[in-house]
Amino acid sequence: MKRAVSSIRSRDVAHLAAAATAPSPAAAEAWDGRFRLHKPRGQHLLTNPRVLDAIVRRAALRPGDAVLEVGPGTGNLTVRLLESPAARVSAVEIDPRMVDAVTARVDALGLAHKLTVIRADAVEAEFPEFDVCVANIPYGISSPLIAKLLFGPYRFRAATLLLQKEFARRLVAAPGDSEYNRLAANVRMVADARLLMDVSKRDFVPMPKVDSSLVEIRPRAAEPNVDLAEWLAFTRSCFGQKNKTLGAIFKQKRKVLELFRRSRCAEERCDGNANAGGGSRLIALGGGDDDGDMSDGDSNEGHDGAPSFSEEEVAVFKAKIAGALETCELAGKRPSKLSNDELLRLLKLLNEQGVRFQ
Numbered sequence: 001m002k003r004a005v006s007s008i009r010s011r012d013v014a015h016l017a018a019a020a021t022a023p024s025p026a027a028a029e030a031w032d033g034r035f036r037l038h039k040p041r042g043q044h045l046l047t048n049p050r051v052l053d054a055i056v057r058r059a060a061l062r063p064g065d066a067v068l069e070v071g072p073g074t075g076n077l078t079v080r081l082l083e084s085p086a087a088r089v090s091a092v093e094i095d096p097r098m099v100d101a102v103t104a105r106v107d108a109l110g111l112a113h114k115l116t117v118i119r120a121d122a123v124e125a126e127f128p129e130f131d132v133c134v135a136n137i138p139y140g141i142s143s144p145l146i147a148k149l150l151f152g153p154y155r156f157r158a159a160t161l162l163l164q165k166e167f168a169r170r171l172v173a174a175p176g177d178s179e180y181n182r183l184a185a186n187v188r189m190v191a192d193a194r195l196l197m198d199v200s201k202r203d204f205v206p207m208p209k210v211d212s213s214l215v216e217i218r219p220r221a222a223e224p225n226v227d228l229a230e231w232l233a234f235t236r237s238c239f240g241q242k243n244k245t246l247g248a249i250f251k252q253k254r255k256v257l258e259l260f261r262r263s264r265c266a267e268e269r270c271d272g273n274a275n276a277g278g279g280s281r282l283i284a285l286g287g288g289d290d291d292g293d294m295s296d297g298d299s300n301e302g303h304d305g306a307p308s309f310s311e312e313e314v315a316v317f318k319a320k321i322a323g324a325l326e327t328c329e330l331a332g333k334r335p336s337k338l339s340n341d342e343l344l345r346l347l348k349l350l351n352e353q354g355v356r357f358q
Contacts, residue, residue, distance in 0.1 A: 045073045046136050048203035052077055058196050059134045059160040061086045068130035070122045071138055075102035082111040089115050092122045133159035142167050150190050159217040168213035180336045182239035188340055191219045233358035234347050238335040247331030250321045260317045266356035324349040
């Protein structure tokens, strides 16, 4: 039995080496079905060699670059990254079968000295330092991964990411576009994003249901002059009901009560010399039509059942919100039509009035 297993493994490594050095580029990337690919996990291998070459070319890697790849699969893109001027590649992969496949392939090509494979969940793992991220991202982790890259502790030059086409359109949307939403607003706060090219679903094995798009994200050198945790919570409130005006959104009783409670807690944290911006920056970026209601009830009772504040206090608080909206002349505007500068002005006025979002 051991001899049979050893023989199978030897044939697999030999097959990988032969495929990697075959004269036909298309044959080199063909999937031979050595193990089952799981669609629910987003395991769609990009097999078109022309598209793979274009991704690396668009990434514009420089000599000495450290590259981060998320979800290397069997190594179709990994090999090209290793053959680029980049100094090293760190590939994060959760599936042990893929780890074995990409490791064997790179070993056979003599490129193992440039590759570090990290077996982990990319959303949870701590990334090593990198200059450029290049990845064919599983669709299911697109939003949390981009949030991690842009709002985490990482400093990098650019990310060249292959994403679901519809998601990519939302990511690069501008105010006024039909696709514009919280995702785009949050990304625009810290980075510039642009579409590079579209990729057909026929270029993947197994073929997904939708096409993909290649997107470049470049973080801005200077951080914005805003508490990012507060901004992310603010945009969640604004874009939770994107078809309503800001005046209608912030007039809702549940919204006012929840913001009142949060603002009170923020004051208490400040009074206790705590970090008022202590919320995690790694919260969801958004991008869908998620519900903006943050409260689970209309009651003004405290945890012990006794009223924690008066109706008069809430009325004064609500008037402050309305006043800030009127000052900015944004009460009748929808958030999807507004620039980040306009939203920032509103947020700063609200904060000055003691209205906090996290």
